[in-house]
Amino acid sequence: MAISNIRYGEGVTQEVGMDLQNLGARKVCVMTDNNLGQLPPIKAVLDSLTKNGIHFQMYDNVRVEPTDYSFMDAITFAKKGEFDAYVAVGGGSVMDTCKAANLYASNPGSHFLDYVNAPIGKGKTVTVPVKPMIAVPTTTGTGSETTGVAIFDYKELKVKTGIASRAIKPLLGMIDPLHTLHMPERVVANSGFDVLCHALESYTALPYKMRSPCPSNPINRPAYQGSNPISDVWAIHALRIVAKYLKRAITDPEDREARASMHLASAFAGIGFGNAGVHLFHGMSYPISGLVKTYKAKDYNVDHSLVPHGLSVVVTSPAVFTFTAPMFPERHLEAAEILGADIRTARIKDAGFILADTLRKFLFDLDVDNGLTALGYSKADIPALVKGTLPQERVTKLAPRPQTEEELSTLFEASMQLY
Amino acid sequence: MAISNIRYGEGVTQEVGMDLQNLGARKVCVMTDNNLGQLPPIKAVLDSLTKNGIHFQMYDNVRVEPTDYSFMDAITFAKKGEFDAYVAVGGGSVMDTCKAANLYASNPGSHFLDYVNAPIGKGKTVTVPVKPMIAVPTTTGTGSETTGVAIFDYKELKVKTGIASRAIKPLLGMIDPLHTLHMPERVVANSGFDVLCHALESYTALPYKMRSPCPSNPINRPAYQGSNPISDVWAIHALRIVAKYLKRAITDPEDREARASMHLASAFAGIGFGNAGVHLFHGMSYPISGLVKTYKAKDYNVDHSLVPHGLSVVVTSPAVFTFTAPMFPERHLEAAEILGADIRTARIKDAGFILADTLRKFLFDLDVDNGLTALGYSKADIPALVKGTLPQERVTKLAPRPQTEEELSTLFEASMQLY
Structure with a gap:
């Protein structure tokens, strides 16, 4: 841990x-990224650097929802700069890009696919020392400031994948809730769904004792270890904060307590999933965002089609939990209770339905689009969505229940409409 | 954090x-230490080192409740050995001694008092790199595997003090619950009281925003930051485990679930207090153990008088909470509830009494000696006990309520008998 x-x-x-x-x-x-370039968080960082006489160069070309190409652009910049430290100011896209830039600039002889997760890349263990990185998150969802994970769209396969190693974890995450005050409503909502899913998935992930393979040498073990008594503490605590504060944080930009609480919850859930892992929501989300057609998310100032990460993750959650609950029904019921369900007379065999219904109500109440259909997908897309999920075995193998291709099809189909 | x-x-x-x-x-x-020398934890470590071809030297002369002299003996050994890594196998005494040995051997030009907490020592910031240390705790109390603190008896002043720096924190703590199965009953009890107090003190410590001084440069800040939203998560979680499992762990050595849970709780509370700090129980405990006369604790195989650390800490807890509760009564009531009090009709102004009564019942139920009198102290010793508490300002300043010498006298007096 x-x-x-x-x-x-x-x-x-x-x-x-x-x-x-x-x-x-x-x-x-x-x-x-260039949306943040003029906003208070970046100004606060630059002022502090100037005041302390720190020489720096700025890279503001990070792509929201980065790709292998955008990663490589940042890597080229980092290699040229020969930096001895990094500061990432932004959401998950910025922090993840910075981790990748630091890693490959610290190891200039490596090929891009060397450290990308298998089976897409070679999944090599990072043994080179990387430079210290400080992360200053400006959204309240990713938790990337606490993890050794960097996610990107691999354009050739049209699927999200990533790099996962403890070595690229930031030295320090600075959780400054002042930076959450500029967030538009849907950015708060979608990044909050990411926190919700990090907490739910890490709490319901395959227990660490049941994960396989389990390499005997600790250095070869993946960052994602399965649910365990330590990650559970963070997952449950983050889930409680989401239940209490997410709606307030979305609806009232002046509610400092709610936005600060979600900022902390993002880091807490990050520590949880950064050690336990995520599973099916995330595995299925990567093709949902990777295959995006024309959907443009409200409140995101980008010039390309985009299903925000948190939205792509949460949209399958009711279907997935109906499917996984038979394995660890107590944990599913407990999550439902934290999210507001009255479980006093609940039957344990209904745990999946109860949690799914609770999530549907929760999402409806927070104005989430009505399923994959609303994001531009139809039944004809399901084979491609399934195909995009199959390579995500790093996470899908952590689901409490294994999935066949047919079962994945059914889960996508059941997620076409939520309400 | x-x-x-x-x-x-x-x-x-x-x-x-x-x-x-x-x-x-x-x-x-x-x-x-030489009690552990033949037991399974040390055997497991040595087997693993041998199997992996690691050259090692063994120092088994750690003193239970170490002193400046015993620290210096270990430091001399470490300096001679020119080691490039350390493994501590034992309770807090062993881990703390190992931290000190590593620190001074890594910085051979320094004087012993350089890094000792002010005002007893110079409290210098550690800027030299120390060697990696792995801690294998074999008791369920100290949490030392997660902290940058090393405590010892300073013989000249007859008080406990310590060294506190993030730099001496172990690289890794290995929580192997198999090592708890050999613990005698009173060692489980007393180390469990240390967990209880770490959790209670860090949860009720002065909030981080109210602490002073607060050095502007982060490197100069103390390890103990005051209670904060992150340490609170650990403190409360550890307290819940203590409430549920401590009695079971004491009374049934075969209750693996209880002993494993307490082993984790020890680390969790360690992370909590390692960042928030402890306050009056610990500040007052140092003279209680430092001035020990003839008290010999049951189940401790040592050739000197000894008030075990956890016992010296918990014995003042009812009196202290009656005194501190007016500052943050809600937190005191919440702690009482977790420890089993029915607070549905409680008045907030009674929070201190309620928590004190709850603790008295809890301690009586676990066969704790009846106050300072049972540990060999009388009213005549109070001035010396107060005098030994005054230099502990590193922790006493974190108490939610400041204390005069008269108030400290009253607290010791009120702790002479618990029941």
């Missing part, structure tokens, strides 16, 4: 220059 | 040799 360091508090971002000075950094790469 | 890495599971100790190999260690120092 590897846990990241996090620092929490309004205004902590102002300290980043001192931290870099303490690290002895002389040439720092600041990464962000 | 700096959090240690921990690995949990029956038998994980067998992996320590591989971890050291992965670290490239060529000459390892194994520290333990």
